[in-house]
Amino acid sequence: MLAADPLACIGDVQAAYLDHKAGRTINPDSYFLRFAQAPANRIIALPASLSGEQPVSGIKWISSFPGNIDAGLQRASAVLILNDPLTGYAFACLEASRISAMRTAASAVLAARWMNRQQRHVGRMSFIGAGFIARTILDMFVSDGWTMDAVSVFDQHQDSALALVGHAASHHGLHSEPSDLATCLQADVVVFATTAPSPYVLEPVFQPGQLVLNISLRDLGPEVIAQANNILDDVEHCLKAQTSPDLAVQQYQHRSFITGTLAQLMTGQVELSPAKASIFSPFGLGVLDLAVGQRVYRQAVAEGSALPVPQFFFESARW
Numbered sequence: 001m002l003a004a005d006p007l008a009c010i011g012d013v014q015a016a017y018l019d020h021k022a023g024r025t026i027n028p029d030s031y032f033l034r035f036a037q038a039p040a041n042r043i044i045a046l047p048a049s050l051s052g053e054q055p056v057s058g059i060k061w062i063s064s065f066p067g068n069i070d071a072g073l074q075r076a077s078a079v080l081i082l083n084d085p086l087t088g089y090a091f092a093c094l095e096a097s098r099i100s101a102m103r104t105a106a107s108a109v110l111a112a113r114w115m116n117r118q119q120r121h122v123g124r125m126s127f128i129g130a131g132f133i134a135r136t137i138l139d140m141f142v143s144d145g146w147t148m149d150a151v152s153v154f155d156q157h158q159d160s161a162l163a164l165v166g167h168a169a170s171h172h173g174l175h176s177e178p179s180d181l182a183t184c185l186q187a188d189v190v191v192f193a194t195t196a197p198s199p200y201v202l203e204p205v206f207q208p209g210q211l212v213l214n215i216s217l218r219d220l221g222p223e224v225i226a227q228a229n230n231i232l233d234d235v236e237h238c239l240k241a242q243t244s245p246d247l248a249v250q251q252y253q254h255r256s257f258i259t260g261t262l263a264q265l266m267t268g269q270v271e272l273s274p275a276k277a278s279i280f281s282p283f284g285l286g287v288l289d290l291a292v293g294q295r296v297y298r299q300a301v302a303e304g305s306a307l308p309v310p311q312f313f314f315e316s317a318r319w
Contacts, residue, residue: 048286
C-alpha cells in the first residue's frame with residue numbers, strides 16, 4: 001500500500017513539518033528504553049498529536065537491535081497505535097517498520113529537494129550504511145524523479161553493500177558499485193544510514209555544494225557540523241541524545257552553526273550559504289508517523305483490507 005504511492009508519503013511529511021512549524025502539533029520528547037547488558041539495543045516510544053482537518057493522536061513503539069542483522073533479521077521493528085482525539089480510545093494498530101522507513105525516506109528526499117534548490121539530478125550519490133533504510137531512501141529518490149550518474153555504497157558488512165548495489169542496478173538501472181568510505185564521502189549527495197553509536201567522520205571533509213543527509217545522526221564529529229549549513233527537523237529535539245549536532249553544541253557552547261529547520265527552509269525564512277556543504281539532521285518526529293499512518297489506515301478501511309477485531313475493548317460503556 002505504501003509502495004503504491006511513495007510520493008504521497010512526501011506530501012504527508014511536508015504537511016506535517018509545516019503543521020509542526022505552525023504549532024498545530026504536540027510532539028513530546030522521545031522516550032528510550034535501554035538495556036545495560038546490551039547497550040546497542042533500544043526501544044523508543046514516540047508519542048505525538050496532530051490537529052487540523054483530520055486530528056489524530058498516537059504513539060510509535062520502535063525497537064532497534066543491531067545484532068538482528070547477523071541473524072538475518074531486520075534491525076528495527078515497530079508498531080503504531082492511533083487514538084481517537086475525542087475519546088482517547090485506540091482505533092488502529094499498524095505494523096510500522098515500513099511506515100517508519102517510508103517517512104524517514106520521505107523526509108530525506110524532501111530535504112534534498114530543498115537543499116538542492118529543487119534540482120533532481122546529481123552526478124554521484126553515495127550511501128554509507130546499506131540496510132533497509134538506505135534501500136528505502138534510494139527507492140524514494142527514484143520515485144521522486146531524481147537521476148544520478150552513479151551510486152557508490154559503503155558498508156562494513158560487504159554482503160549488505162553488494163545487496164544495495166545489486167538493488168540499484170536491477171530495480172532502477174543505475175550504475176552502482178561498492179566503494180570505500182573516503183570515496184563515498186566525496187559524492188555530490190552523501191546519505192548516512194548506519195547504526196554508528198558515535199562519530200567516526202571527524203575531519204571536515206565536505207566541500208561547498210555537497211549535500212549530506214545525516215539520517216543516522218551520530219556519524220559526524222563536531223568539527224564537521226560546525227563548518228556546514230545545518231538544517232534540522234526540530235532544533236530542540238535534535239540537540240539531545242548525543243546526536244552530531246548535540247555533540248557540536250556541547251563542544252562549542254553555542255548554536256550559531258545551526259541554520260534552521262527544514263520547515264523554515266521551505267518557507268524561505270532561512271537560506272543556505274553556497275560557501276559551505278549542507279547537512280540535514282532529522283531526529284525523527286512522531287507526527288510524521290501519524291501523518292503517514294493515518295492515511296494508510298483510512299486507505300485500508302476504504303479498500304476493505306483493514307482487519308477489524310470485534311470486542312477488542314472488554315467494556316467501553318460506563319454502565
